[in-house]
Amino acid sequence: xxxxxxxxxxxxxxxxxxxxxxxxxxxxxxxxxxxxxxxxxxxxxxxxxxxxxxxxxxxxxxxxxxxxxxxxxxxxxxxxxxxxxxxxxxxxxxxxxxxxxxxxxxxxxxxxxxxxxxxxxxxxxxxxxxxxxxxxxxxxxxxxxxxxxxxxxxxxxxxxxxxxxxxxxxxxxxxxxxxxxxxxxxxxxxxxxxxxxxxxxxxxx
Numbered sequence: 001x002x003x004x005x006x007x008x009x010x011x012x013x014x015x016x017x018x019x020x021x022x023x024x025x026x027x028x029x030x031x032x033x034x035x036x037x038x039x040x041x042x043x044x045x046x047x048x049x050x051x052x053x054x055x056x057x058x059x060x061x062x063x064x065x066x067x068x069x070x071x072x073x074x075x076x077x078x079x080x081x082x083x084x085x086x087x088x089x090x091x092x093x094x095x096x097x098x099x100x101x102x103x104x105x106x107x108x109x110x111x112x113x114x115x116x117x118x119x120x121x122x123x124x125x126x127x128x129x130x131x132x133x134x135x136x137x138x139x140x141x142x143x144x145x146x147x148x149x150x151x152x153x154x155x156x157x158x159x160x161x162x163x164x165x166x167x168x169x170x171x172x173x174x175x176x177x178x179x180x181x182x183x184x185x186x187x188x189x190x191x192x193x194x195x196x197x198x199x200x201x202x203x204x205x
Contacts, residue, residue, distance in 0.1 A: 001063055001078045001150045001181065002026050003048060008057035009204075010043055017043055018204040019056065027064050027150055030182040032192035035201035041185040042083070044201060045155050048183060049081050064150070077105065082144035083155035084137060090129035094120055094139055097128060107146045108176075118142045118168050133160040138168060145172040152177065155185045166190065 002025060009019030017040035025031055025048075033041045046052040048059065061075035089097060098111045107114065115121045118138040128136065137160045144152060158166050173194060184192040192198070 001061055001075070003151070003181065004060040004062065005048075006058050006060070008047070008054050008059060010040065010047060010052075011055045016055075016205065018201055021057070021204045023199065025181055025183060027181040028179050029197070030177070030184070030192075030195040032195040032198045033183065033185045033201055034187055034192075034198055036187075039201050041187075041201055042155050045081075045083075045153055045183060045185040049079055049153050050076055051081070078149045079151045079153060080105065080144040080147035080149040081153045081155075082140045082157055084140075084159040085155075086140060088128050088136060088139065091127060093125050093127055095124050097139070098143070101143055101147075106148045108148045109146050114142045114146050117146075117172065119164070134162060134165050137161055138165060141169060141172060145176045149180070151181045151183075153183050153185075154191070156188070156191065157184065157186070158188065158191050 005021050005023045008021045010017045011019070033044055035041050043052060047054045061078075089100070092100065094115060095111055098107065098114065101107075112121065112124070115124050118141060120135060120138055120142070123131065123135065128139065131139070141157060144154065158169050161169065169191075182195070184195060186192050
C-alpha cells in the first residue's frame with residue numbers, strides 16, 4: 001500500500017504543529033521522520049496510522065494491487081504500529097495477547113517462533129504485567145513486525161531496550177521488512193539507519 005499526503009497539516013488550539021505537507025510514501029521503501037522533541041514526529045505518525053485526525057488536507061491510501069484502493073476503515077488492515085506509549089492488555093500472557101491480536105490482523109509466523117525471535121520464549125505464559133519495560137517493548141515489536149501487513153510504522157522503536165534488545169530490533173528489520181512500506185519516527189540514527197529517505201518535520205512549520 002502507498003500513502004499519499006496532500007497539503008496535510010495538524011494544529012492544537014491555534015498552534016500549527018506542521019502544515020502544507022505533500023509527500024508520497026511508497027511500498028518497498030523506508031522513511032524516517034526526525035525533529036526536535038515536541039516537534040510533531042509522533043503526531044504525524046499517528047495521523048498516517050489513522051489514530052489521530054489531521055486538521056487540513058487529506059490522506060489517501062492506495063493499494064499496490066491493480067484496480068484496488070484501500071480507503072477509510074479498510075486501510076488499517078494493512079498497517080502495523082509499534083510505539084512505547086501504546087498499551088498492552090497486561091492481564092494476558094504473551095500467547096493470549098497474540099491469539100487476541102491474530103483475530104484482527106493475522107501473523108506471518110507461529111507464536112512460538114515470534115517469541116523466540118524477540119527472546120521471550122521463556123515468558124510465553126507469564127502475565128504481561130510482570131514484564132519489564134524492555135520485555136514489553138520487545139512484545140510490541142513482535143506484534144508489529146510479524147503482522148501480515150504491507151505498512152509498518154515504528155515510533156522510537158528501541159525505547160527501553162538494552163544492547164541485546166537493540167540487536168533484536170536490527171534482526172527483525174533485516175528479516176521482516178522486505179516489500180513493506182516502513183516509516184520510523186525517531187532522532188536516534190540507530191533506529192533509522194537503513195531508511196531510504198529522511199523527512200525533517202521542522203521543514204513544515
